[in-house]
Amino acid sequence: MFSRTKAILSIESGNPELVQAQLAAFTKQVPLLYFMLVTNTVALTITHFGAAPAYLTLYVPGALYAVSLFRLVHWWFSRNRRYTHEEAIGRLRSTYRLTALLGAGFCAWSLSLYPYGDAYQQSHVAFYIANTVVGCIFCLMHLRAAALALTAIVLGPFTIFFGTSGNPVFTALALNVALVTVAMVFILFTYYRDFGALIRSQKELTARQAETQRLSDENHRLANLDSLTNLPNRRQFRAELETRIARAEKNGTGLALGLIDLDGFKPVNDTFGHGIGDKLLMEVGERLTAFAGQGLFPARLGGDEFGILFEAGACAERLHALGEEICAALQEPYVFNGQTARVSGSLGISILGEAGTTADRLFDRADFALYLAKQNFRGTAVVFSAEHEAEINEQGRIQQALRAADFEKEMHLVFQPMVDADTNGIFAYEALARWESPVLGNVSPGVFIRAAERTGIIGRLTETLMQKALEAAQSWPDHIRLSVNLSTRDVVSNRTVDALLEIIARSGIDPARLDIEVTETAVMRNFALAADNIRRLAERGIGIALDDFGTGHSSLSYVHRLPLTKIKIDRSFIVDIATNELSRSIVKTIVDLSRNIGCVCIVEGMETHEQVAALRGLGCRMMQGYYFARPERLEDTLAYRAPSDTIVNVPARKTG
CATH class of the missing domain: 3.20.20.450 (EAL domain)
Known part of the structure; x- marks a missing residue:
């Protein structure tokens, strides 16, 4: 019972949200509280002026006015301040203590005026105490402990004082106020309970919103992050590219896009297993991340394909040199549990402005540079250039002509023999395609294929x-x-x-x-x-x-x-x-x-x-090559004769 009573009359410091809510609500009620207190006190002072001693009508109320005004100014200038939990508790406790002191002071002062004056002035004292305290209690309803303390300190003595005055009117008034006090305390407890429930609901709602936001953030992170390497994925890489293109165009800064494809990754998977393959991809991500200090933004685009964004001084020479450093880092051995795997990385780079001004264009040109790297310079970097643009345009012409070509009429075959060097005899012909385009003329097989x-x-x-x-x-x-x-x-x-x-x-x-x-x-x-x-x-x-x-x-x-x-x-x-x-x-x-x-x-x-x-x-x-014959048309295949010195006498190997 005692512990429950103590809890009711204490600030609930273990509930930070409730403490902050109490402080915020009470702060809004402070002006009204002191307004009622001062105006009612002034009215009582005026009705007793001349009837009561000067110290009761001037000095004591003057001191009470000063304290009230000081507290009002203090609350007013700190009304927008954010308090820590400890500061908020300290502020509420000081309010609790001051409520008790001021309640006792105003109650004692007003009761000390009772002996002076006539019945009307005595009635004013009773009205002052009941009216003022009830109003103040309602202003303190968010601070249950302070409101109950004020009720006990003021209305308790009031009821006893006037109930034992011997005046039936005052006795009835005291009884009436006591009953109103009981009802008011019941209202206070109900309101405070609902206020606490509201704060708990808000807390739970805030927690759910925070959890929802956390899950949303986590989903967003997972949707934009490669789970294996922890690098940004294709979605985030594309969004980052779009953002940086806009920023580069606005600020006039450089930007380049790089695409990396690992050479020889599939044999690693098949030889060592997918577990080692995954570890290799993770280490590739780490090696690329090591270049982030040089203004690089790496990402894994999928499979064994990675992307890089280069910012700042993105000139072709610098990019090529940096690209070669990256390729050299990727070519270093990968050692896992005593097993050594080796891959290389081919890198294609396109520069904003020189290769294009849109994300799609940069991707397309970087992909072409990557294709050249893998075909001709495997394990190195190729920066897309004007010559490559001309090659793309030429390929575009070839592709267009190829789409419109009549394969039956325009395509023909030549045949290169495969020779048995022991007999000079032909054992096979390899068919090789040739294209004679009416628009482009003769096109190399390596190009049109x-x-x-x-x-x-x-x-x-x-x-x-x-x-x-x-x-x-x-x-x-x-x-x-x-x-x-x-x-x-x-x-x-x-x-x-x-x-x-x-x-x-x-x-x-x-x-x-x-x-x-x-x-x-x-x-x-x-x-x-x-x-x-x-x-x-x-x-x-x-x-x-x-x-x-x-x-x-x-x-x-x-x-x-x-x-x-x-x-x-x-x-x-x-x-x-x-x-x-x-x-x-x-x-x-x-x-x-x-x-x-x-x-x-x-x-x-x-x-x-x-x-x-x-x-x-x-x-x-079995051999094949220009030494025996160049590719020839069908009508020349049957007339073939091998070089007369093809057969080579080789000494028999010694046995035993």
Whole structure:
């Protein structure tokens, strides 16, 4: 009981929200409180002036006025101040104490006036106390402890004083005020309870709003953050690019966009597992973040693709140098639990203004620079330039002409023989596409094949060329094979493979006479789909040749998992084969690998008799190159004769 009473008569310091609400509500009531107190006191002083001693009508009320005025001014000038919880508690407690003191002071002063004057003046004292205290209590309703203290200090003595005065009117008045006091205390408790409930509801609402905002912020963060690397994702990167473009145009500052694609990441995933692949991506993010101090904003755009925003001095030379630093950092080994993985990063950069003024344009130009880096300068940075813009325009003309081309009329094939160096006999022809455009003239295969891939018409072109190649093969002896190349997109297109199988079936050519050549790069882009399509071809009896072997990033496990019948050694290993011991060792390794997995090994790029002799000494037999013949039209294929000095006598190896 005692503890409950103590709690009722105390400031609830353990409820910060309630304390702040009490202080804010009471602050609004302070002017009214002191207005009632002073005006009622002035009125009582006037009615007793001359009847009561001067100290009761001048000095004592003057002191009470001064205290009231001081407190009113103090509250007025601090009404907009924000208080800490501790300061608010201290302010309420001082109000509680001062309420008790002022209540006791005004009550004692007014009762001391009672003996002076007539019955009307005595009635005024009773009216003053009851009226003033009731009004003040209502002003203190937000401070339950202060209101109850004032009730006990003033109305308690008032009831006793007038109830025992012997005057029936005053006795009735005292009884009436006592009953009103009980009702008022009940109202006070009810109001305070509802006030506390309101504050709790507001607190709960605020907490729910805060939680809702937190969840919204978290959702926004997750929607704009890559969960693996903790870098911004594509959405945030695009928004940041738009913002920085607007800022750069407004302030006249520089800006550039960089796109990074990791070279050799898929073999890491397949060799070491996706766990190591994820760790590698995380470390790539850390290495890119290390450049943030140089004004870079890195992001992961998806898969093994990253983006960078360069600000400030974005000149081509500085960007290229910084890009090379980034590529060098990405090329450092990645070591996880004793396992070492290696990848490189190709970087394409476009500069705001020089490459374009919109986000889409910068992305497109950076992507083109990245394409050039991966095709020609893998693991390095390429900054988009005016020359590249001219190349894009030229590619646009080529793509436009390619879309309008009549493949049947404009496309034709030439054939390069593959020779058995032991017999000088031709065992196969490789079909190579040529385009003679009525608008552009002769267009290089390396140009129009890439253009066909970029425009999405490579499948239709491949179907036309396959049809022409099969028709040509019908004029050759049955022992001569036909070799046809598939592009990167062809290998991973189920629709194209379906169409090619149908064309082969209709041609009447035995599928066993046909070889399909695919490159390492084409297979590695989507190994699962490429391997499935290659198996479908192999199941029909078609031979599968892996072209440009040794220049890609595939692992030997991929070679083992494909139904290969031939491996073609890239010409880059042949240039100095007659003089370079390392080149001979690499070729010998590939030859032995081919033999061990049951594949025919074909060497490309033969141009000299010395190269032929060196390769024969390494056990190579099947060859192709300008030394034997350049690509020729169909009518010249049957008239081919190998060079008279092709056959090279190689001493027999010693055994035992």
